[in-house]
Amino acid sequence: MTLAALASRSARSLQNPLRRAACIHLAAPITRSFHALAPQQTMHPTSSGDLLPYCERNSTRLLGKFDELHANTIEHYPKTAGKTISSLQGQFLRLLMRMTRPQRVLELGCFMGFSAMAMADGMGADGVIYTCEKDGKAAQLARELFQRQGYQGSEEGPRRKTKIELMEGNALDSLEILSKNGLQFDAVFLDADKSNYINYFNFIMDNGLLNKGGFILADNVLFSGLVLNAPGANNSKTHLSSPPPSPTLKPSDKGLTENEDRSSAAWQKYADHMDAFNRHVHADSRVEVAVLPVFDGLSVIMHKI
């Protein structure tokens, strides 16, 4: 049985709610794409105001094939379209893949497939991305798009080489499947539910999913700067005086769905998870890490050789 078939069988078996981690995903798309939808309101001066559009204007543009994806996303997820990383971050990921040439990449949090496609475009012809998504609708739309754009063979058409393998279901279950199949990765992009970042990191490191010398990119690690307010952040001087959401920031700009808690306490809870993750990674002697104040905070974590 191919890994794809194995993954899809396993995804079907994940209907048991007990196996699904209770995970509200809260993206921080204020530094993400769809800038027309989400005004730039970030605590990080390098990605605020006019600077982000300036950086985008002076960066190589991603190809027009991403237009269909963006149109799809706005059509099907008008309120949470901003969960997708920004065009600039997509270009950054693509460039990083071009420079490091990983053979196998793992992504947790596919959504509509933008970051997966951006990374796939930067990888060599033999490179494959495994991307995990628990939202069935997003997974289906992404799968269809990958097929139309030639990243995945379709059942009907001639079998093309699959460059993006989409694993539908809870990411922790997908990690177990990948581990059981003995897969190892050169790079990982962490962009799923914040409350599980530590679990994802531990599983990947403890089960040898990341090759030595390989790296993990973890997104949203500064969570709009709110990590400074986390109880364990150990930063008495720089506490933020007025935690978001600000009155001018629409809930949809943070990727919240109608049913998610929009109180600033809930907001802070996600930032606390990110702070705990940052401290956890920093304390792990198997890795070296740089926590970068770009986008919504991006950690580059290398598995020491």
Ligand SMILES: C[S@@+](CC[C@H](N)C(=O)[O-])C[C@H]1O[C@@H](n2cnc3c(N)ncnc32)[C@H](O)[C@@H]1O
């Ligand atoms: C920020 S979005 C990913 C955006 C995507 N990386 C991009 O930039 O195009 C996070 C995604 O993670 C998914 N997600 C959240 N928790 C998950 C879990 N436990 N397992 C798998 N996917 C999960 C959400 O459904 C959501 O689509």
